[in-house]
Amino acid sequence: xxIIYSQTERTFTIxxxxxxxxxxxxxxxxxxxxYYGKKVKGNMDYLLTYYDRGFSGNPYEAGRDxxxxxxxxxxxxxxxxxxxxxxxxxxxxxxxxxLSCDLRYKEHRIKNGKYxxxxxxxxxxxxxxxxxxxxxxxxxxxxxxxxxxxxxxxxLDIITRSAKITYAGPGKIYxxxxxxxxxxxxxxxxxxxxxxxRHAMERNFQRVPVAHGRQMVGSRRGxxxxxxxPMMILADEKTTEDxxxxxxxxxxxxxxxxxxxxxxxxxxxxxxxGLNEEMFRYPLETGETFYAPEVIxxxxxxxxxxxxQNLHSCIRHHVCRGKYKEVVRPVLINSWEAAYxxxxxxxxxxxxxxxxxxxxxxxxxxDGWFGKREDDNSGLGDWYVNEEKLGGTLGDLIRRINxxxxxxxxxxxxxMISEDSxxxxxxxxxxxxxxxxxxxxxxxxxxxxxxxKEVVDYIYGQICNVLDQGNIEYVKWDMNRSLxxxxxxxxxxxxxxxxxxxxxxxxxxxxxxxxYPNMLIEGCSGGGGRFDAGMLYYTPQIWCSDNTDAVDxxxxxxxxxxxxPVSAVGSHVSAVPNHQTxxxxxxxxxxxxxxxxxxxxxxxxxxxxxEDKEEIKKQISDYHKFAPLIQNGxxxxxxxxxxxxxxxxxxxxxxxxEALLNVVMQQIHGNMTVNYVKMYGLKxxxxxxxxxxxxxxxxAALMEAGLxxxxxxxxxxxYQMHFVIYE
Ligand code: GLA
Numbered sequence: 001x002x003i004i005y006s007q008t009e010r011t012f013t014i015x016x017x018x019x020x021x022x023x024x025x026x027x028x029x030x031x032x033x034x035y036y037g038k039k040v041k042g043n044m045d046y047l048l049t050y051y052d053r054g055f056s057g058n059p060y061e062a063g064r065d066x067x068x069x070x071x072x073x074x075x076x077x078x079x080x081x082x083x084x085x086x087x088x089x090x091x092x093x094x095x096x097x098x099l100s101c102d103l104r105y106k107e108h109r110i111k112n113g114k115y116x117x118x119x120x121x122x123x124x125x126x127x128x129x130x131x132x133x134x135x136x137x138x139x140x141x142x143x144x145x146x147x148x149x150x151x152x153x154x155x156l157d158i159i160t161r162s163a164k165i166t167y168a169g170p171g172k173i174y175x176x177x178x179x180x181x182x183x184x185x186x187x188x189x190x191x192x193x194x195x196x197x198r199h200a201m202e203r204n205f206q207r208v209p210v211a212h213g214r215q216m217v218g219s220r221r222g223x224x225x226x227x228x229x230p231m232m233i234l235a236d237e238k239t240t241e242d243x244x245x246x247x248x249x250x251x252x253x254x255x256x257x258x259x260x261x262x263x264x265x266x267x268x269x270x271x272x273x274g275l276n277e278e279m280f281r282y283p284l285e286t287g288e289t290f291y292a293p294e295v296i297x298x299x300x301x302x303x304x305x306x307x308x309q310n311l312h313s314c315i316r317h318h319v320c321r322g323k324y325k326e327v328v329r330p331v332l333i334n335s336w337e338a339a340y341x342x343x344x345x346x347x348x349x350x351x352x353x354x355x356x357x358x359x360x361x362x363x364x365x366x367d368g369w370f371g372k373r374e375d376d377n378s379g380l381g382d383w384y385v386n387e388e389k390l391g392g393t394l395g396d397l398i399r400r401i402n403x404x405x406x407x408x409x410x411x412x413x414x415x416m417i418s419e420d421s422x423x424x425x426x427x428x429x430x431x432x433x434x435x436x437x438x439x440x441x442x443x444x445x446x447x448x449x450x451x452x453k454e455v456v457d458y459i460y461g462q463i464c465n466v467l468d469q470g471n472i473e474y475v476k477w478d479m480n481r482s483l484x485x486x487x488x489x490x491x492x493x494x495x496x497x498x499x500x501x502x503x504x505x506x507x508x509x510x511x512x513x514x515x516y517p518n519m520l521i522e523g524c525s526g527g528g529g530r531f532d533a534g535m536l537y538y539t540p541q542i543w544c545s546d547n548t549d550a551v552d553x554x555x556x557x558x559x560x561x562x563x564x565p566v567s568a569v570g571s572h573v574s575a576v577p578n579h580q581t582x583x584x585x586x587x588x589x590x591x592x593x594x595x596x597x598x599x600x601x602x603x604x605x606x607x608x609x610x611e612d613k614e615e616i617k618k619q620i621s622d623y624h625k626f627a628p629l630i631q632n633g634x635x636x637x638x639x640x641x642x643x644x645x646x647x648x649x650x651x652x653x654x655x656x657x658e659a660l661l662n663v664v665m666q667q668i669h670g671n672m673t674v675n676y677v678k679m680y681g682l683k684x685x686x687x688x689x690x691x692x693x694x695x696x697x698x699x700a701a702l703m704e705a706g707l708x709x710x711x712x713x714x715x716x717x718x719y720q721m722h723f724v725i726y727e
Contacts, residue, residue: 002154003110003133009043012108012133016154019299023076028061029104030082031137031148033074033184037245038301047186048073053266057083072266074184077137077148077163079103080177086264087214087272089179090163093281094142095171103137103146110134114151115162117291119503121252121537123160123318125153143169151294158314160252162294167284174495175282179258179274181249181295183234190269192261193233193304195559200547200580202226202528203559205642209237210261210269218258218276222447222483222498223525224532230257231532231563233307234271241637242303242680248311249273250563252319253293254534255502256280279486281495296533304562305636305680312565312635319533320540320568322513324520328627329541329567330407331359331620332474332600336366337548337574339604341374345390345397352401354605358616362407362474362600369394369410370466371421376480377444380416381423383462385469398470409474409520410466414459414508416445416480430455434487442481450504451497452490460508467516475516477509477539479525502534509538522570522598531560541570541598548574548602549581550593551716554647554664557596558637561649567631571597573619575604587612589718591619592662595630596649599623626660626722629653633660638677641666645675646709652681656699657725659688663709664718678706682723689726696726 004013011034014021022034022044034044056071059082070083078084080091081100092101114130116122133150145168151160161181167173190210194217195203208215217232219225230251236244249271251257256276263269273295282290296319298310316325333355335343343365352363367373369390371382385394398408417424417431424431424446431446433439439446449455467475488497513521523530523539527546535542545556553571560569571594576584594600605613633651638661641647645667652659659682682688682699689696697707702723712719 002152003131003150005108005110006043009045011043011045012135014133014150014152014159015039016152016157016159019157021159025105028059030070030073031076031105031135033076033182036183036247037299059083072268074186074268075182077103077146078182086270087260087262088177089182089272089274090146090175091177092144093174093176095169095173099176101139101144102141103139103144106136106138108133108135114153114160115149117162117294119506120291120293121319121506121534122162122294123151123153123158123252123296123314125318129153129155142173143167144173153314153318156314156318157298157300157310158318159297160294161297163292164289165284165292166289167286170286172283172285175280175284175290177277177280178282178290178292179272180251180292181271181273181297183247183271183297185269187267188269189237190261191235191237191239193235193562194259195229195231195562197226197559199226199526199529200545201552202531202545202556203229204555205559205562207235210234210263212263214260214262216258216260218256220256220276220279222255222501223479223530224251224254224257224534225482226526226529229531229563230259230273232259232273233304233562234261234269235304240303241305244303245299245301246304246307247271248296248298248307248563250296250311250315250533251293252296252533252537253502254505254530254532256498275499279495279498281493282499283493283496293534308562308637309634311563315533315536316565316567319536321537322540323518325540328631329520329598330361330474331623332362332364332409333360333605334364334366334476334572334600334602337579337602341368343368345392348390348397349400351605352404352406356404356406358605358613359620360406360601362409363401364409364411364474364476366411366476367413367478378418378420380413380418380445381421381448383412383414383459383466385466393469394466395470398472402471407473408471409476410472411476411478412463412466413478413480414463415448415450415505417448418445429489432483432485432487434485437485439485445481447481447483449488449490449501450508451488451500453504456504456508460511463512464515467519472519474520474522476522476524476543479530506534506538513538524570528556528560531564536564536568541568543570544597547580548572549578549583550585550590550664551583551666552581553593554641554666557593558641558647561635561637566596566635567598569597570600572600572602573616574602575607585716586718587615587619589664589716591622592664592718592720595623595626596662599627622720626651626720629658629660634681636680638679648677648709650679650681652679656681656683656686659723661707661721661723662718663721664716665712666716668713668715668717672711674711675709676706677709679703679723683725687726688723691722691724697723
């Protein structure tokens with residue numbers, strides 16, 4: 001299979017279908033990185049060069065050899081303290097207060113199957129489709145043991161990396177920094193592609209050259225954040241959507257992270273990704289173990305579309321779990337933009353009735369159904385049904401809605417607490433607050449200390465109590481503020497709390513998915529503030545953004561598509577004028593945009609005209625027709641919505657027998673120029689018929705010469721073109 005160890009050369013070579021990754025244990029026991037890229041054969045250590053470099057020290061054992069320096073050599077897991085002055089993967093504070101760590105190779109194991117990480121989400125795969133390489137490194141002075149973990153899914157061109165860190169010496173050490181991956185490149189000019197944003201405008205695309213100095217993205221907000229996504233790409237400066245080399249890094253973790261790229265003094269590039277080193281100081285006493293969350297890696301020489309597709313298949317089939325992972329999700333209507341907090345049980349029932357008329361399949365009752373929750377100033381933590389507001393029990397409401405033939409879903413926000421709640425009055429110390437300091441409030445709420453098991457246990461019990469009251473088939477798990485004021489009574493070491501908080505969150509979610517295996521959970525954090533591969537292990541879809549404006553969504557979903565499959569992208573048709581932007585976009589364009597996701601509605605159906613309702617019916621029937629292609633097909637970006645007048649994307653079936661082209665015109669001008677797109681994923685030798693026009697095209701022509709896109713008069717017009725193989 002994919003992992004080969006050469007005893008004579010002391011090299012580890014990992015082969016996937018189209019890529020090779022190689023490293024070597026050198027004479028001093030350092031683990032040097034040799035190569036990651038397109039598939040090659042042979043020993044790559046000829047790539048290493050040795051020169052006497054001023055102010056780059058040499059290991060003691062090198063004696064008078066001044067050409068051997070950790071400051072210049074490419075490494076797998078560089079540490080602070082052995083002569084590498086670049087960004088490191090690990091730094092520690094030893095029991096004697098020193099800050100030095102020197103890791104050398106000890107032994108290794110190659111196993112079938114993919115490793116798992118206790119308490120953390122991770123890529124999973126069958127024993128026959130994956131392998132694991134474990135390399136033990138140790139600091140012989142302190143007894144710190146680091147096992148580097150490599151998971152390989154050869155068919156998918158995916159390699160994962162993580163590290164298990166155990167302290168075997170006396171006393172206590174502190175992990176000051178732990179990165180899950182380091183990738184060193186000996187030469188070349190690269191671009192760093194990252195995804196920045198803000199609430200309601202997440203995952204904007206940014207591509208900048210890697211320069212001297214640290215270029216960094218990250219989060220210290222306790223969640224992966226709206227501001228920077230924990231997925232980034234290192235691409236050759238010439239790489240485009242359909243050609244060129246690129247490396248993707250996706251962190252399978254939902255809390256604080258950092259990702260960085262740096263060109264060093266010798267023009268070598270280093271990329272690191274892992275936990276944020278700020279607000280992190282993790283204690284390990286004798287015999288204790290720490291697991292670094294995993295990073296998914298992929299390489300391709302075939303452009304960014306292909307790189308995204310590698311991540312899409314890995315996340316869809318080997319990260320997401322549960323009944324819904326590979327099936328088309330029910331078309332839902334969410335009550336949030338329909339009614340906000342202002343509803344009664346009867347209004348929810350009415351919405352379900354209207355939903356039924358247009359063939360919507362599920363109703364989701366959003367925020368406002370519990371405790372004292374008439375606005376966002378109170379009630380969080382009091383997870384008992386407000387039967388007065390609902391005009392009866394939750395069970396009755398669900399039964400009535402189910403009787404219409406409509407499924408029922410509900411909103412929760414388990415990690416939060418309002419000061420105006422019975423829970424806070426009973427347990428003020430359960431909130432993250434630093435004694436003697438006033439906490440920073442956000443949305444007028446505080447965060448529960450999920451690093452404490454008794455807090456997680458209690459809220460879990462409360463939530464299960466609600467979920468057991470009826471046939472609840474969907475839950476929207478929300479999280480509406482960033483963490484701050486980190487103080488937990490559970491430990492003297494506050495530097496561990498933000499990591500332990502995420503473990504508490506994962507523990508809750510794991511229990512939930514096991515207890516309710518048939519329930520669909522949608523993640524959410526003020527929209528897409530925790531949109532990461534870690535959450536997707538528990539929630540196969542995540543509300544992509546609180547911004548439902550179809551035109552803004554083009555960019556948000558474009559950015560999201562680089563790292564995440566369409567099946568993970570929560571997307572709804574909402575009312576016009578849009579509640580976030582005031583923009584008016586046609587129902588058709590709103591529908592096409594929402595179809596590049598899980599598809600649903602979020603508006604007051606009662607306020608719609610009968611034409612709109614008819615159009616919704618048509619949309620839903622179109623969606624059912626296209627959903628298998630949308631969800632299972634390959635996704636291609638055909639334009640750059642930041643630069644182009646149009647935004648276009650395509651779904652092509654794996655076998656190339658059909659494709660759905662989606663276009664939204666972002667701009668319209670007098671005497672409008674024509675935009676062309678080249679399609680992908682078709683069979684060059686086959687003929688295709690476009691369903692609406694009946695026109696027939698050759699696959700090769702559509703891919704090589706392209707297609708002139710029809711100009712539609714009016715603002716933000718959108719259309720779909722369905723190409724089916726034509727014998
Ligand atoms: C967040 C979510 C919204 C909605 C509200 C409810 O902002 O992203 O979709 O659920 O909370 O308070």
